[in-house]
Every structure is written in structure tokens, then in C-alpha cells.
Amino acid sequence: xxxxxxxxxxxxxxxxxxxxxxxxxxxxxxxxxxxxxxxxxxxxxxxxxxxxxxxxxxxxxxxxxxxxxxxxxxxxxxxxxxxxxxxxxxxxxxxxxxxxxxxxxxxxxxxxxxxxxxxxxxxxxxxxxxxxxxxxxxxxxxxxxxxxxxxxxxxxxxxxxxxxxxxxxxxxxxxxxxxxxxxxxxxxxxxxxxxxxxxxxxxxxxxxxxxxxxxxxxxxxxxxxxxxxxxxxxxxxxxxxxxxxxxxxxxxxxxxxxxxxxxxxxxxxxxxxxxxxxxxxxxxxxxxx
Amino acid sequence: xxxxxxxxxxxxxxxxxxxxxxxxxxxxxxxxxxxxxxxxxxxxxxxxxxxxxxxxxxxxxxxxxxxxxxxxxxxxxxxxxxxxxxxxxxxxxxxxxxxxxxxxxxxxxxxxxxxxxxxxxxxxxxxxxxxxxxxxxxxxxxxxxxxxxxxxxxxxxxxxxxxxxxxxxxxxxxxxxxxxxxxxxxxxxxxxxxxxxxxxxxxxxxxxxxxxxxxxxxxxxxxxxxxxxxxxxxxxxxxxxxxxxxxxxxxxxxxxxxxxxxxxxxxxxxxxxxxxxxxxxxxxxxxxxxxxxxxxxxxxxxxxxxxxxxxxxxxxxxxxxxxxxxxxxxxxxxxxxxxxxxxxxxxxxxxxxxxxxxxxxxxxxxxxxxxxxxxxxxxxxxxxxxxxxxxxxxxxxxxxxxxxxxxxxxxxxxxxxxxxxxxxxxxxxxxxxxxxxxxxxxxxxxxxxxxxxxxxxxxxxxxxxxxxxxxxxxxxxxxxxxxxxxx
Numbered sequence: 001x002x003x004x005x006x007x008x009x010x011x012x013x014x015x016x017x018x019x020x021x022x023x024x025x026x027x028x029x030x031x032x033x034x035x036x037x038x039x040x041x042x043x044x045x046x047x048x049x050x051x052x053x054x055x056x057x058x059x060x061x062x063x064x065x066x067x068x069x070x071x072x073x074x075x076x077x078x079x080x081x082x083x084x085x086x087x088x089x090x091x092x093x094x095x096x097x098x099x100x101x102x103x104x105x106x107x108x109x110x111x112x113x114x115x116x117x118x119x120x121x122x123x124x125x126x127x128x129x130x131x132x133x134x135x136x137x138x139x140x141x142x143x144x145x146x147x148x149x150x151x152x153x154x155x156x157x158x159x160x161x162x163x164x165x166x167x168x169x170x171x172x173x174x175x176x177x178x179x180x181x182x183x184x185x186x187x188x189x190x191x192x193x194x195x196x197x198x199x200x201x202x203x204x205x206x207x208x209x210x211x212x213x214x215x216x217x218x219x220x221x222x223x224x225x226x227x228x229x230x231x232x233x234x235x236x237x238x239x240x241x242x243x244x245x246x247x248x249x250x251x252x253x254x255x256x257x258x259x260x261x262x263x264x265x266x267x268x269x270x271x272x273x274x275x276x277x278x279x280x281x282x283x284x285x286x287x288x289x
Numbered sequence: 290x291x292x293x294x295x296x297x298x299x300x301x302x303x304x305x306x307x308x309x310x311x312x313x314x315x316x317x318x319x320x321x322x323x324x325x326x327x328x329x330x331x332x333x334x335x336x337x338x339x340x341x342x343x344x345x346x347x348x349x350x351x352x353x354x355x356x357x358x359x360x361x362x363x364x365x366x367x368x369x370x371x372x373x374x375x376x377x378x379x380x381x382x383x384x385x386x387x388x389x390x391x392x393x394x395x396x397x398x399x400x401x402x403x404x405x406x407x408x409x410x411x412x413x414x415x416x417x418x419x420x421x422x423x424x425x426x427x428x429x430x431x432x433x434x435x436x437x438x439x440x441x442x443x444x445x446x447x448x449x450x451x452x453x454x455x456x457x458x459x460x461x462x463x464x465x466x467x468x469x470x471x472x473x474x475x476x477x478x479x480x481x482x483x484x485x486x487x488x489x490x491x492x493x494x495x496x497x498x499x500x501x502x503x504x505x506x507x508x509x510x511x512x513x514x515x516x517x518x519x520x521x522x523x524x525x526x527x528x529x530x531x532x533x534x535x536x537x538x539x540x541x542x543x544x545x546x547x548x549x550x551x552x553x554x555x556x557x558x559x560x561x562x563x564x565x566x567x568x569x570x571x572x573x574x575x576x577x578x579x580x581x582x583x584x585x586x587x588x589x590x591x592x593x594x595x596x597x598x599x600x601x602x603x604x605x606x607x608x609x610x611x612x613x614x615x616x617x618x619x620x621x622x623x624x625x626x627x628x629x630x631x632x633x634x635x636x637x638x639x640x641x642x643x644x645x646x647x648x649x650x651x652x653x654x655x656x657x658x659x660x661x662x663x664x665x666x667x668x669x670x671x672x673x674x675x676x677x678x679x680x681x682x683x684x685x686x687x688x689x690x691x692x693x694x695x696x697x698x699x700x701x702x703x704x705x706x707x708x709x710x711x712x713x714x715x716x717x718x719x720x721x722x723x724x725x726x727x728x729x730x731x732x733x734x735x736x737x738x739x740x741x742x743x744x745x746x747x748x749x750x751x752x753x754x755x756x757x758x759x760x761x762x763x764x765x766x767x768x769x770x771x772x773x774x775x776x
Contacts (some may be wrong), residue, residue, distance in 0.1 A: 028309040030515065100715045107735070128670030139674040139684070239677035284714045286674060286684050286739045 088112070092273035096149040099280050106280070113281025116274050120266065129285050133244055134261055139285045142241040146230045147289035152279040159265035160233060167265060170232040175217065176256030183256075189213040190251035196226040196238045199246060313435070314510060314576035316418060317428035317568075321595025330406045331415060339462070342469035348372075349694045352731065359471050365731075371655065372731075374692065383651040387644055394640040396523055398632055399613060400533035404519065405590035410512050413463070413505035417456055418574065424452045428571055456506045457498065464497030510575035513588055520585045530631045532613040534589040536569075536580040539623045540610055547604050562606050569593035569611060579611055661699070662690040665756050665769040673776040675744075682741040683773050687756060689736070691728035698761050700725050705754035706742040706773045713738050725761070740773060750775055 004016040007025055014023045047053065051063040062068075087108055091099070099105045118127060124135045131137035136144060145155045145168050160168040175181040181189070191201040192210025201207075215224070221234040228236035235243060243261075244254055266275060282288070344356040346369055353360060358367040366373040373380060395402040404411060425431050425448055434445065468490045469477055480486035481494075504512055513520065527533070541563035545553070550560040563580070570578050572592045577584060579593045591613075598608040618628035668684040676682055691697055700723050703711050713724040714737040728734050740754065752775075757768040 030311055030511065031308045032311070032511075033515065034308065103715065103734075106715050110737075126670065128668065130671035130674070137671070137674065139671055139682075140676050142677040236677065240675060240679035241677050284737060286682055286714075287676075 084112075088271075088273045088277075091277060096153065096276065096279065099276070100149075100284065106284070109277040109280040110284060112274065112277035113279075116270065116278050117281055120270065121278070124263075129282065134259075136243060137241070138282050139287055140241055141287040141289070142236065142239055143230065143287070143289070144233045144235055144243075147283070147287055149279055149283050149288065151230075152282055152288070153275060155263070156270075156275050156278055156282075157265065157267040159263040161260055161262045162265040164265035164267070168233050170221070170234070171260035172221070172234075172254070172258040174256065174258035176252075177258070181213065181217065181255070185209075185213050186252055186255045187248075189218070190248055190255060193218075193226065193237050193251055194246065194248065197240060197246070202248065311511065312576060314574060315428045315431045315435075316574045316576075316592070317571040317596070318422055319572045319592050319595040319599070321598055323591030323595050327406060327415065327590065327592075331412050334407065334409075334412050335416070339466045342466065342474035346370075352694050353473060355473055357470060358473075361471060372692070374690075377658070380651060380655070383647055383654075386647050387651075390640055390644045390647065392519075393526060394637060394644065396526055397528070397531055397634075397636045397640060400527070400531055401520075401523055401587075401589040404513065404523075404588040405534075408588075410504060410517075411588060411590065413459075413501060414509045414574065416459065417505040417509075420455050420459070421452055424448055424455070453506075456502055460498040460501035460505070461494065463501045464494040467497050468493050510586070510588075513575065514586050524585060528636060529615060529617055530634055530636075532615055532630070532632075533583055534579060534587065534591055534594065534611065535583070535614040535616075535619070536563075536611050537609075537614055537619060537622075538580070539619045541580070562601065562610050564600070564604065566600050568596040568600050572596035659765075659767055660692040661697075661758065661760060661765045661767045662692070663756055663758050663767045663769045664688040664690070665771045667771050667774070671776075672774045675776055676741065679745075680741055680743045681773075681775050682739055683754075685738045685740065685756070685771060687736050687738045687769075689726065689728050689734045689758065691730060691732060691734070693730060695730045697728050697730075697763070698725055699728060699758040700761060701738070701756065701758050703740055703754055703756055706740070706752045707746045709740050709742040709754070709773070711738065711740055726758075742773065744775065748775075 004013045004026065005023075006013055007023070010025060013026045015026045017024045048061070049063065050065050051067055052060055053063060054061045091105060091109055091112070094102070094105055099109050117125075117129065121129070125131050125138055126135070129138035136142075141147065143151070145151060145160065155168065158164045158166040158168065161171065173180065176183065176186050187202075188206060188210045191205040192207065192214050195201050195207065195210070214226070218226070221232050222228055222237055223234075226237035228234045242250075244250055244259065266278075270278070341357050342355065345354050346356040346367075347354055348367070353367060355367065356369050358365075360367065364375045392403055421431070425434060465481070472490075477486055477490065481490065508516075541561050543561045544563040544565045545560055547564050550562075550564065553560040569580070570576075570593075572595070573579070574590060574592065575586045575588055577586045579587060594609065594611045594613075597611045601608045601610055614628070618630075621628055664687070666686040666688075668686070672683070674682045674684070687701075689699065701711060701713065702723050703709055711722070711724060713726065716724045716726070716736075726734065726736065738756075752773045753770060754773040755768055755770050757766060759766050
């Protein structure tokens with residue numbers, strides 16, 4: 001440490017530090033200011049003692065208060081459940097139709113439903129319910145098992161072909177695989193199905209033969225005009241929405257191997273008010289009947 | 290190389306120490322013009338601060354009737370006829386800009402007017418000094434008492450106790466007034482005295498009592514000298530024309546005793562007016578000598594002007610040996626020219642023009658702001674849905690803002706995609722093609738809105754769509770633009 005010296009110009013001493021001949025004047029801080037600074041250091045040491053601070057090899061110092069953010073989160077979550085509990089009881093007590101009339105209940109049901117949808121339904125139906133090939137889009141107005149609130153609740157509760165005793169049953173036969181129809185008949189009826197919704201048909205296709213095959217094999221489920229049957233989960237073949245695809249090859253595949261999409265039953269896994277909220281959420285996505 | 294220099298200890302103030310001991314200041318009481326100005330401004334500022342929460346303003350049934358209220362739980366700010374929502378905080382930005390520009394203008398005209406007369410630190414410190422003076426006596430008495438080595442007598446102890454009690458009372462009242470701005474003042478007052486107020490109110494009062502007591506009772510001028518950035522900024526912003534509290538050394542130098550000066554004048558020789566009475570130093574609340582020229586420690590409160598004027602009157606010399614002046618005029622007088630005061634100059638004109646401009650913009654924005662608003666958020670997943678008849682539907686989350694103090698009914702319609710049909714989820718009104726929605730007073734309403742349009746008439750991938758709401762009573766209209774997307 002170099003010597004401190006008197007600066008003639010300012011009348012102050014220097015600190016003794018020197019850099020390339022440039023010296024620093026000693027301009028001291030007031031004592032209380034320094035005491036404040038030391039106090040903050042002491043405060044930090046107090047922090048080490050009271051709160052978790054130092055990482056150890058396999059653990060950490062836990063501090064005198066034994067504070068843990070994880071425990072704090074657990075408490076917060078418990079409180080949240082309590083707050084939600086009261087509101088969810090109100091939701092459970094209201095009838096499905098009343099929920100959509102009450103803006104507060106509707107907002108609650110949609111919020112709860114959206115969260116539950118993200119946790120349980122999004123893996124198949126997509127986070128916005130837009131679906132995918134084989135997984136119905138829940139935003140549109142085309143419903144396999146019905147789009148009213150009660151029907152949606154029914155489907156969520158028991159699923160489709162889920163094995164539950166009350167589940168939606170019925171599957172499309174594998175007309176080709178089981179030898180009911182020959183490959184050329186399948187091609188003909190596939191073109192007939194396309195014509196039902198105004199799609200183009202293959203050149204040289206025999207419409208009368210197609211209609212005959214359709215009446216003999218398909219109308220029992222899909223109806224004479226191919227309008228479908230929600231009792232059986234048979235889709236409407238005359239609209240613009242196709243669960244698996246409307247091109248000829250896909251239709252031939254569908255008729256050959258049959259279709260039987262599965263949705264699990266959620267009763268018992270989700271509580272009734274959550275299922276209610278889910279139904280309201282799906283219903284208000286836009287397609288609800 | 291470090292040169293070793295021998296220093297005499299008497300040459301050095303505080304050898305090698307990193308501490309600067311505070312020299313306690315004992316300002317003497319003064320009477321005069323600037324003291325009167327300071328008393329009046331103190332009375333004005335404190336009355337506004339303490340009484341404003343009790344001023345009432347009728348906003349109709351159900352709305353708070355406090356003229357100035359920061360309603361945090363409901364996120365509203367009320368200022369007489371103005372009610373601001375959280376998204377309108379930019380008005381505060383404008384206010385801050387105006388405040389800064391006003392500070393600059395004050396500085397360009399008359400130096401640290403803010404520091405000397407208006408700053409809360411100055412006002413409360415001045416008030417605390419007044420209390421101190423009333424109880425412990427003026428400068429000399431306080432210095433004598435502080436320096437006294439005698440054991441404390443009962444009289445002295447009671448003096449100290451009384452002073453701190455009054456200080457704490459003022460500080461407590463300061464903190465108390467602060468919390469009144471955040472909730473209905475008369476109700477909170479009642480709750481405070483019956484000990485039923487929320488804990489947070491007591492905590493804030495305690496915090497502000499402590500800061501007021503510490504800042505005005507103990508830290509005082511150190512806040513200005515060490516903590517406040519404004520003296521530094523002010524020193525960089527000032528120019529040679531700004532009027533600052535200045536010792537007119539052209540008149541004052543050389544300093545002599547009254548007797549000596551009179552002898553010189555009798556002989557027709559020049560003599561300075563400063564008689565080295567140190568009254569300016571004694572009166573100074575920051576403990577400086579104004580005769581050393583402009584300095585960061587000087588808050589320019591003008592009390593040294595009063596102190597000096599009183600002495601000048603007594604010795605029969607003209608007053609304002611210390612006054613609002615600048616170096617230019619000192620030089621001019623020394624050269625025998627009359628002083629000039631350039632208050633109107635580019636700098637002050639620009640500041641004034643900027644204040645008028647920002648103020649004008651704010652006023653315009655405030656007068657023309659919409660009390661009905663609509664925000665639209667397009668569904669992201671899925672962006673578009675194909676329906677069974679082949680038409681396309683887009684879903685939107687629409688938020689309505691009703692800033693008026695009463696409920697109102699609006700109709701919604703859209704403009705953009707040909708043959709678009711609107712449906713509000715949960716709506717079963719009698720006019721389904723032009724849905725009506727009730728918007729609660731002073732609140733927002735959020736609805737899910739579905740727009741369906743046939744695909745054959747809409748071949749573009751994305752069509753601009755305009756949502757418009759119309760208040761059926763007042764005819765007020767608000768709209769928002771989004772897009773209608775085809776898959």
C-alpha cells in the first residue's frame with residue numbers, strides 16, 4: 001500500500017492508490033452509510049441461519065425456520081382445493097342447461113373444463129379439441145353419439161366401446177376381411193358412398209350396383225340416405241365431415257377392415273362435477289346441439 | 290513510483306479514514322420574505338396532503354365517493370372526475386414527463402426551487418426543525434445543550450422526550466394520511482381508532498412513521514447531500530443564466546468589520562458589504578457557507594437571504610447582498626454595466642412549449658378516450674372448423690369493457706366475410722342474428738363468439754373481420770379488427 005498524501009489543489013488526502021500516476025482522492029462516506037452496508041451483510045448471514053442456504057453434497061442446510069418452498073406449495077394447493085371445492089359444489093348442484101345461462105357458472109365450467117380437457121382429453125382430441133384422423137373434432141356440428149349436453153355427458157361417462165357395461169356399443173363390420181363383400185363390390189360401394197355427399201366418382205362406376213350393395217349391407221346402420229344413426233354411433237355419410245377420410249382408397253380400407261374407435265369411460269376416474277364441466281366446455285366449443 | 294510525502298496532521302482533515310463524521314447542523318431561526326414564503330408553502334403542501342383523502346366527489350350509486358382514491362383491490366384510480374383503468378397507466382407516464390419538465394423549467398428559471406420549498410424532505414425537515422426550536426430553543430441554546438457535559442436533569446430529559454413524542458406524532462400522522470388514499474378515508478379512520486383496520490394498514494403506517502421520523506428527524510440534509518440524485522442532475526442541467534441563491538461577491542468583498550468599512554467609506558475608498566457576521570451560515574439548514582459559491586449541498590431555500598437582509602438593514606447597507614442572481618450579472622456589475630435577467634430564453638421557451646405539448650396531448654387523450662371498448666382474441670387451436678354442411682366457423686373470445694358507472698346493453702355485429710352469421714355462446718336473446726349483451730357497470734364481460742360463413746363464397750385464406758358493438762341507449766360505438774380464417 002502506497003502512502004497517502006495531501007493533494008494541494010483540493011486540500012484533501014489521497015487514498016494512496018495509483019494507476020499510471022493517476023491518484024484517487026479520499027472522499028469518505030459518512031459512518032452511518034457504512035454501518036448500513038455492514039448491516040446488510042449481517043442481514044445476509046442471518047438469512048443463512050434462518051432459511052435454507054448452503055448446498056451440501058447430498059442435501060442442503062435447512063435453516064432454523066425449516067422453511068421449504070415445496071411445503072409452501074403444498075399448503076397453497078390445499079387452500080386452492082378448498083376454494084375450488086365450494087365453487088365446484090355449486091357447479092355440481094346446477095343443472096346442465098342452467099350452467100350455460102349463468103355467466104359466472106359458465107365461466108367457471110369452461111375454465112375447469114378446459115383444464116380437465118388438457119389433462120385427460122387432449123392426447124386424442126388435441127388441445128383445442130380439433131381431433132385428428134380417427135379422433136373426432138369436437139368443435140364441429142357432426143356428432144357420432146349426439147351433441148346435446150346430456151348426450152355428451154353420457155359419452156364422457158361411459159366412453160365408446162370401452163368395456164364399461166353402459167358404454168356405447170356397436171362396431172362397423174370388416175366387410176372385406178370377413179368375406180362379406182368381394183373387393184370389386186367394395187370398390188363400387190365406396191364410390192356410391194362418395195356420391196352421397198356429392199363427391200366425384202370413378203369413371204365407369206355402376207351407380208345402380210353401388211346402391212344395391214349399400215341397401216343390402218349398409219342401411220341397417222347408416223340409414224337409407226346414409227344420414228347415419230347416433231344410437232349406433234354410425235356416422236352421417238352425406239355430410240362434408242369424414243373421420244377417417246373421404247378419398248376412395250381410405251373408404252375401401254374402411255369398408256374392408258371396419259372401424260371401431262375406442263374412447264375410455266371416465267366415470268369413476270373424474271368426479272361428477274368435473275365431467276359436467278367437461279361437457280359444458282365441449283358443448284360450448286361451438287358444435288353443441 | 291510512489292513518492293512518500295510528509296504530511297502534517299493539522300493539514301489534513303481526517304487522515305486516511307474512510308469515514309466522514311457528520312457535522313450536526315443547528316439552523317438559527319430567521320424572519321423575512323423567504324421564511325414567510327416557506328411557511329405558506331409548507332402550510333399549503335401539508336394541508337393538501339393531510340386533507341385531500343377527506344374530499345368527497347359524487348360518482349353515483351355504488352361507486353366510491355372519495356375524490357382521490359387508489360383502489361387496488363378493484364384496480365381503479367379515481368381523481369375527481371377522472372377514473373382510470375389499469376391499462377390506462379400511460380396517463381401517469383405523461384404526468385411524470387410533465388413533472389420532470391416542470392422541474393427542469395423551475396431549474397432554468399430559479400435554480401432548486403423544488404429542493405428549497407416543495408420537496409417533502411425539505412418540508413418535513415423544516416417542520417421538525419420548527420418543533421425542535423420551539424422546545425429546545427434556538428441555535429445557541431441547542432448547541433449549548435448538546436455540548437453540555439452535565440448529567441441529564443429531569444428538565445432536559447422531559448424536553449427530549451417531548452420533542453421526540455411530537456416528532457413521532459407528526460410522523461404517525463404522515464403515515465396515517467398515506468393509507469387513507471387507498472381506501473375510503475372516513476371508514477378507515479373509524480376502523481383505525483377502534484383497532485379494527487386490516488393489519489396491512491397498521492404495517493404501512495408503521496413503515497411510514499419510521500421513515501418520516503428517521504428522514505426528517507435524523508438524516509435531514511444528508512438525504513440531499515448523499516442520497517438524492519437531483520443535485521447531481523441539476524448541476525449538469527443548469528446554465529449561466531439560471532438564477533440561483535448567490536452571494537454577490539462583487540458587493541461583498543473584501544469582507545471587513547462594520548467599523549473598518551465605515552472608516553474606508555468615509556475616506557471615499559471602496560469597502561465590501563460583507564461584515565463576516567456568519568448569520569448566513571447560522572441560518573443554513575444544510576450547514577454550508579453560501580459565500581463559497583454554488584455547491585451541491587445548497588438546497589437554495591433562501592433562508593440565508595433573509596438572515597443577511599436583516600443584518601444589512603441593521604448596519605444601514607442595501608439588502609440582497611445574497612439574492613437570486615447569476616455570475617453573468619456579477620461580472621457585468623464589476624464591469625460597471627447594469628444587470629440583465631434572461632428568464633425568457635430558448636431553454637425556458639422549449640421547456641414551456643414541451644410542457645404545453647405533453648399536457649395538450651394528455652388532455653386530448655383524456656377528453657376523447659372511449660368509455661366503451663372491445664377486444665377480440667381469435668381461437669388458436671383450431672383456427673377454423675369445417676361444419677357438416679361444408680361451411681366454415683371461426684371462434685373468438687371477445688372481451689367488452691364498459692367504463693361507465695351504469696349497466697348498458699349493446700348489440701354485436703360483424704362485417705367482413707360474405708354471409709357471415711354470428712352466434713354468442715349462452716345467448717338466447719330474441720334477436721339471434723344481432724345478439725344483445727348486457728354489460729355490467731364499470732367492468733369487463735367476456736364472451737365466446739362463433740362466426741360461421743359458407744366456404745364457396747369465401748375463397749380467400751384469410752378475410753379481415755370487424756366486430757362492432759353499439760350501445761342501444763347512447764349510440765356509442767366501439768370496434769375491433771381480426772381475421773376470419775379458412776382451413
